[in-house]
Each structure stands twice: as structure tokens, then as C-alpha cells.
Amino acid sequence: MEQEERMPSDEELVERIRQGEQAAFQTVVEKYQQRMYAVAYGLLGNREDALDTVQEAFVKAYRSLAKFKGESSLYTWLYRITVNAAIDLERKAGRREEVEFREEIEPDEEKGEYPAAPPSENPVEQLMRKELGGLIEDAIQKLPSEQRTAIVLREIEGLSYKEIAGIMKCSEGTVMSRLHYGRKKLQELLGPHLE
Amino acid sequence: MTIRCEDVRKLLERFYDRELKGKQLTAVTAHVQECVNCSKELERIERVGRALKAHYEQVAVSESLSGMWNRVSEAIETPAAAEPLSFREKLLGILRLPKPAWAAVAAVAVAVILVFAYLPGNQDSTFAANDCIIDSVVAENCSIMVYETGNAGMKVIWVMDEGTSGTNNNGGVTS
Numbered sequence: 001m002e003q004e005e006r007m008p009s010d011e012e013l014v015e016r017i018r019q020g021e022q023a024a025f026q027t028v029v030e031k032y033q034q035r036m037y038a039v040a041y042g043l044l045g046n047r048e049d050a051l052d053t054v055q056e057a058f059v060k061a062y063r064s065l066a067k068f069k070g071e072s073s074l075y076t077w078l079y080r081i082t083v084n085a086a087i088d089l090e091r092k093a094g095r096r097e098e099v100e101f102r103e104e105i106e107p108d109e110e111k112g113e114y115p116a117a118p119p120s121e122n123p124v125e126q127l128m129r130k131e132l133g134g135l136i137e138d139a140i141q142k143l144p145s146e147q148r149t150a151i152v153l154r155e156i157e158g159l160s161y162k163e164i165a166g167i168m169k170c171s172e173g174t175v176m177s178r179l180h181y182g183r184k185k186l187q188e189l190l191g192p193h194l195e
Numbered sequence: 196m197t198i199r200c201e202d203v204r205k206l207l208e209r210f211y212d213r214e215l216k217g218k219q220l221t222a223v224t225a226h227v228q229e230c231v232n233c234s235k236e237l238e239r240i241e242r243v244g245r246a247l248k249a250h251y252e253q254v255a256v257s258e259s260l261s262g263m264w265n266r267v268s269e270a271i272e273t274p275a276a277a278e279p280l281s282f283r284e285k286l287l288g289i290l291r292l293p294k295p296a297w298a299a300v301a302a303v304a305v306a307v308i309l310v311f312a313y314l315p316g317n318q319d320s321t322f323a324a325n326d327c328i329i330d331s332v333v334a335e336n337c338s339i340m341v342y343e344t345g346n347a348g349m350k351v352i353w354v355m356d357e358g359t360s361g362t363n364n365n366g367g368v369t370s
């Protein structure tokens with residue numbers, strides 16, 4: 001019983017960070033880095049930019065923690081900062097190197113950063129998954145930024161319309177319409193490969 | 196409550212997103228259990244959603260993020276030099292110019308203000324309700340404020356030398 005360390009709540013962590021306890025912020029980073037990375041990667045489509053964005057977002061979060069009022073949950077607040085950081089980066093980059101990046105984001109087995117596929121997968125299945133992954137990333141990058149953001153937050157992160165509306169600073173109706181058009185396009189691009 | 200396919204289609208995404216409640220939820224749930232076409236449509240939506248989730252989760256799980264805290268903590272340690280304050284930096288750069296050059300900037304700014312002040316329709320006050328402050332910097336010897344006028348759609352740089360103005364503009368937007 002003693003060994004089981006209780007995970008402090010987000011409110012507790014925020015309070016401790018405000019009191020200057022940096023270790024509490026480390027806990028927040030480690031708790032949310034993977035989800036934020038999934039969002040950043042979904043929005044940007046390449047790992048370098050996604051890693052930079054996550055870092056940037058955490059730094060911004062740390063520096064503006066005073067602005068976090070606790071009206072939304074910590075993770076939606078973090079998502080919001082991540083989305084904004086990704087949009088900033090996209091703007092700066094002019095969003096044009098996509099095609100070149102495509103090669104780089106192929107998993108590099110030698111680096112050992114991508115663990116082997118689950119043991120149940122045979123090489124053919126593995127290959128198919130990789131190919132499908134490429135198609136998915138291509139398709140999602142073809143969406144306008146707002147649709148992509150809504151799709152990523154909904155389909156990958158499972159956020160509610162209300163949460164997405166809060167993050168994107170728009171109405172729930174707008175969220176629905178962005179999701180609808182995004183899905184329509186994705187259906188067109190991916191549907192035939194998923195039958 | 197029976198519901199037509201046509202109406203179900205309009206609600207299907209919200210159903211899939213678990214955003215339906217009450218009667219609508221009951222009706223759509225019952226309908227997709229019986230209607231082959233609508234359940235196929237739902238399946239199509241689900242299939243794309245599942246594929247996306249599975250792919251990006253795999254990507255995130257596969258990425259080694261063990262170095263993230265180091266990156267973040269290093270960046271935090273580095274004082275705000277990395278902060279995107281380019282506009283302010285530029286203005287502060289102006290403020291740091293040697294006096295003569297600085298006087299030239301001030302002269303230009305004063306000229307701009309004079310032109311602005313005498314524009315027809317702007318006699319009432321230098322600051323109108325629909326003016327929008329773009330940014331401002333308050334420094335030791337002087338303050339600079341940039342704002343856009345709602346009426347003329349013009350950007351105005353306002354330079355205040357120490358003591359020359361009783362107007363104190365602390366309301367600068369800084370983000």
C-alpha cells in the first residue's frame with residue numbers, strides 16, 4: 001500500500017508550480033507530453049515540428065500559468081496552447097515543406113525510436129499499416145487548418161464539441177461544421193482504403 | 196418517436212461523437228440498429244475515426260519523449276530572451292539609439308501625430324473609441340505607443356517624451 005504513490009490532481013500540481021516547485025511542472029509535462037505530441041503531430045505532420053511545438057507549448061504554459069484560472073481543465077488549456085503554438089509554427093514556415101518532410105517522417109528503424117510492431121503483426125500487415133499511416137497523414141494534411149484541428153481534437157483526443165469550441169474560440173455549431181466537412185474530405189480520400 | 200433516414204443522417208455525426216441526448220439519442224440508437232443503410236453510413240464514419248485514432252496514437256506512443264522535460268526545463272531556465280517580443284525589441288532598439296538619431300524618430304512621430312490630429316473629423320480627441328492600440332512601450336525617458344485609428348484606418352506612432360504629456364497610457368496591449 002505504502003509503495004503506491006498517489007498521482008496528485010492537476011489542481012494540486014498547478015498550485016505547487018505556482019509556489020515555485022519545478023518538480024510539479026515536470027510531472028505535468030510527463031503526464032501530458034504524449035497527448036500533446038499526438039495533437040501537434042496530427043496538426044503538423046512531422047516529428048521535428050511536433051517536438052518543437054510541444055516544447056514551446058510547455059514553456060508558454062509555464063510562463064503564463066498565472067493566466068490559468070482553472071475555469072477549464074488543465075489539459076484543455078494545454079491543448080489550446082499547443083494548437084496555437086502549432087498554428088504559429090505553421091504560419092512561420094509558410095506551411096510549404098510538407099512534400100519534402102514526407103520522406104523524413106518515415107519511421108527509421110535503425111534509430112530504434114519506433115519500437116517493433118506488435119508481435120501479432122506479420123510483415124505484410126506491418127507494411128500495410130505503414131502505408132495506411134502515410135495515406136492518413138497525407139489526407140489529414142490536405143484539410144484546411146481549422147478542419148484539421150477540429151478533427152484531431154475530436155477523433156484522436158476525443159474532446160467534446162464544447163471543449164473544442166473553447167480551444168478554437170468558436171461556437172459548437174462551427175465545430176460541427178468543421179468536423180463535417182473535414183470528415184467528408186477524409187472519407188473521400190481514405191474511405192476506399194478502409195473498406 | 197420514429198425517425199426518417201434523412202433525419203438520422205443529419206444527426207449521425209453527433210450520434211457518433213456522443214453529443215446527442217434525450218429523445219434524439221433514443222431515436223437514432225433505435226434506428227441504426229434496424230436500418231442497414233444508416234448503420235453502414237455510421238460504420239463508414241467510425242472506420243475513418245478509428246483509423247485516425249489508431250495511427251496517431253501509435254505515432255505518439257512510438258516517439259521517445261523522454262528528453263522533453265530536459266528541453267522544456269532548459270528553455271525555462273533561459274530567461275525570456277526566447278520570448279517573441281520582436282516588436283518591443285525593435286522599439287526598445289530605437290530607444291537605445293544615441294540621442295540625435297532618437298530625436299529624428301521623435302520628430303517624425305510628432306509630425307505623424309500632427310497630421311493625424313488635424314485630419315477632418317478627428318478634432319474631438321486624439322483618441323477615439325474605435326481606435327485600437329497595437330502595442331506600447333513604456334521606458335524610462337519616454338514612451339511609445341502604436342495604435343490604429345478606427346476612422347482613418349491609419350497606424351499612428353505616438354512618442355511621449357518624459358514630462359511632455361500628462362496623458363499616461365498604460366493600457367497598451369502587449370500580446
Ligand SMILES: [Zn+2]
Nearest residue numbers: 200230232233
Ligand atoms: Zn435509415
